[in-house]
Amino acid sequence: MTPRQSPSAVKPRWVAEGDRYRLLQPAERSLRQQVASSLRDAILTGTLKPGERLVEEDISQGMRTSRGPLREALRQLEQEGLVMSFPYRGSFVSRISTLEVRQVLIPMRATLEGFGFDQALDNLTEDDVTEMRGIIERMEEAVRSGDLIGLVEDDVAFHGLVMSRSGQPHTTQIWGSIAPRMRAYFYTHLREAMPTQEQLVGVAKAHRDLFDALVARDHKRVATLLLEHVQDLPGFPVTDPAP
Amino acid sequence: MTPRQSPSAVKPRWVAEGDRYRLLQPAERSLRQQVASSLRDAILTGTLKPGERLVEEDISQGMRTSRGPLREALRQLEQEGLVMSFPYRGSFVSRISTLEVRQVLIPMRATLEGFGFDQALDNLTEDDVTEMRGIIERMEEAVRSGDLIGLVEDDVAFHGLVMSRSGQPHTTQIWGSIAPRMRAYFYTHLREAMPTQEQLVGVAKAHRDLFDALVARDHKRVATLLLEHVQDLPGFPVTDPAP
DNA sequence: GTACTGACGACTGTCAACAATCGACACTTT
DNA sequence: AAAGTGTCGATTGTTGACAGTCGTCAGTAC
Numbered sequence: 001m002t003p004r005q006s007p008s009a010v011k012p013r014w015v016a017e018g019d020r021y022r023l024l025q026p027a028e029r030s031l032r033q034q035v036a037s038s039l040r041d042a043i044l045t046g047t048l049k050p051g052e053r054l055v056e057e058d059i060s061q062g063m064r065t066s067r068g069p070l071r072e073a074l075r076q077l078e079q080e081g082l083v084m085s086f087p088y089r090g091s092f093v094s095r096i097s098t099l100e101v102r103q104v105l106i107p108m109r110a111t112l113e114g115f116g117f118d119q120a121l122d123n124l125t126e127d128d129v130t131e132m133r134g135i136i137e138r139m140e141e142a143v144r145s146g147d148l149i150g151l152v153e154d155d156v157a158f159h160g161l162v163m164s165r166s167g168q169p170h171t172t173q174i175w176g177s178i179a180p181r182m183r184a185y186f187y188t189h190l191r192e193a194m195p196t197q198e199q200l201v202g203v204a205k206a207h208r209d210l211f212d213a214l215v216a217r218d219h220k221r222v223a224t225l226l227l228e229h230v231q232d233l234p235g236f237p238v239t240d241p242a243p
Numbered sequence: 244m245t246p247r248q249s250p251s252a253v254k255p256r257w258v259a260e261g262d263r264y265r266l267l268q269p270a271e272r273s274l275r276q277q278v279a280s281s282l283r284d285a286i287l288t289g290t291l292k293p294g295e296r297l298v299e300e301d302i303s304q305g306m307r308t309s310r311g312p313l314r315e316a317l318r319q320l321e322q323e324g325l326v327m328s329f330p331y332r333g334s335f336v337s338r339i340s341t342l343e344v345r346q347v348l349i350p351m352r353a354t355l356e357g358f359g360f361d362q363a364l365d366n367l368t369e370d371d372v373t374e375m376r377g378i379i380e381r382m383e384e385a386v387r388s389g390d391l392i393g394l395v396e397d398d399v400a401f402h403g404l405v406m407s408r409s410g411q412p413h414t415t416q417i418w419g420s421i422a423p424r425m426r427a428y429f430y431t432h433l434r435e436a437m438p439t440q441e442q443l444v445g446v447a448k449a450h451r452d453l454f455d456a457l458v459a460r461d462h463k464r465v466a467t468l469l470l471e472h473v474q475d476l477p478g479f480p481v482t483d484p485a486p
Numbered sequence: 487g488t489a490c491t492g493a494c495g496a497c498t499g500t501c502a503a504c505a506a507t508c509g510a511c512a513c514t515t516t
Numbered sequence: 517a518a519a520g521t522g523t524c525g526a527t528t529g530t531t532g533a534c535a536g537t538c539g540t541c542a543g544t545a546c
Contacts (some may be wrong), residue, residue: 020516021501029507030330030530031529032529055496056498057496064532065531067531067532068529069529071529072314072315072500075322076318079319079322079323079416081416081417087499087537088273088497088536088537088538089497089537090498090538094413096413099411100411100414103358104411104413108417111347111354168340168343168347169324169327169337171343171346171347173322173324174324174347174421272537273498273499274499275499297529298526298527300526300528308501309502310502310529311500311502328509330528330529331506331508331527332509332527332528333527334528369515478493
């Protein structure tokens with residue numbers, strides 16, 4: 001029996017994965033979201049640098065699409081704070097200051113997650129717990145191998161998963177526009193960030209504790225751990241370089 | 244001497260205003276932003292109700308444009324939390340719960356404005372002060388005439404003006420995605436909101452005090468007044484109707 | 487040399503046609 | 517009946533062409 005053909009050659013709903021086929025998630029389904037995702041990665045990893053101009057035709061051609069989906073992706077990244085646009089003048093990769101991270105993003109994240117985690121607590125399924133456990137284990141592995149980028153990604157994935165289970169659409173959506181900015185900040189400062197191994201272990205430990213409290217459905221302990229942990233950015237600059 | 248002709252009949256950069264011509268601001272320049280603005284108004288005023296489906300062709304025709312700019316406007320409103328979209332399924336006007344307003348939006352607004360006002364304080368020009376005074380006076384007039392909608396709009400305009408002077412792009416931009424949700428909440432609850440005249444006077448008074456503190460460049464007093472004032476929504480429900 | 491003016495090229499904004507997907511409903515199969 | 521399959525119309529996703537705007541820079545006047 002030959003494997004079933006993909007229903008569409010151009011934009012498959014299914015993608016080969018070993019000897020099985022996996023259904024593409026809605027998030028990956030539209031070109032616009034793929035484009036947004038690629039662009040986001042390019043900005044976060046520094047392929048596109050702060051201040052750099054984004055020429056629509058160049059980028060859309062590079063991604064083998066037309067400008068329509070790209071422009072919609074740009075509107076989305078604009079709201080995620082990764083891009084700034086000016087009418088008839090173009091779009092540019094934006095910067096983010098340590099001051100705003102400390103004074104605004106971290107407190108907002110604390111508020112959002114404080115509420116979101118509490119709401120999510122009673123919605124978590126067995127599958128969610130399994131997925132969370134997987135992320136925690138990957139995170140611990142990343143710490144062992146000193147993989148800073150992996151650590152950041154697992155961190156975001158863990159918090160994002162819980163937030164998505166909060167059942168609070170605005171909270172989840174706003175969190176989704178804060179997280180990329182924090183990621184961008186982390187990535188651009190990875191070079192100067194020099195966390196000790198001890199600090200990294202501490203981060204993983206904090207998540208393991210948080211995970212345990214979540215599984216135990218211990219609202220109060222979750223809130224306590226969260227507040228302790230969201231505040232600090234081990235190894236990252238906490239004051240602006242330029243005064 | 245005849246007045247200078249507009250460079251383009253279709254999309255004028257200049258617009259007649261009495262016997263003079265006014266340059267259109269960038270914000271009004273692109274069709275996409277006009278469309279976003281119209282849609283936002285329609286949602287806020289309740290012409291489009293929560294849960295209602297937004298059919299692209301109908302709306303774009305109604306606004307005499309094509310679907311391109313409309314779709315970009317939808318992406319923007321999506322990030323402002325006024326609309327939710329699902330691939331190949333359409334866009335819908337979203338709801339917002341009192342719970343999220345209390346637990347998330349109000350604390351976030353407090354954080355954002357606490358920082359933004361402080362930063363803006365030393366940037367305010369004479370023109371800004373004049374504009375602020377105008378808003379405060381309109382607000383006081385709205386209170387006298389019992390114009391609730393006018394009060395909400397002047398409130399948003401005042402805070403928005405200060406935030407835009409903070410010089411903090413992310414703070415300003417995030418605030419711009421929070422404010423429409425609060426406006427939407429206010430508008431949908433205007434009917435049930437029954438603030439007393441005394442409360443309304445209190446709101447205007449609070450802004451007048453804030454304005455005075457801003458003009459005096461009194462950082463500490465601004466922070467204090469702000470925290471007091473952002474927390475309460477006079478006359479609006481503070482608990483969810485359905486428990 | 488400084489300030490104004492008017493091409494020019496590069497790019498963004500907009501449009502209308504085409505392709506892909508969804509939900510519903512009738513139809514078959516068991 | 518219940519479950520599965522095929523078709524259809526409505527609606528969204530995508531495209532390529534065209535129109536409008538901006539920054540630049542050469543040319544001109546003073």
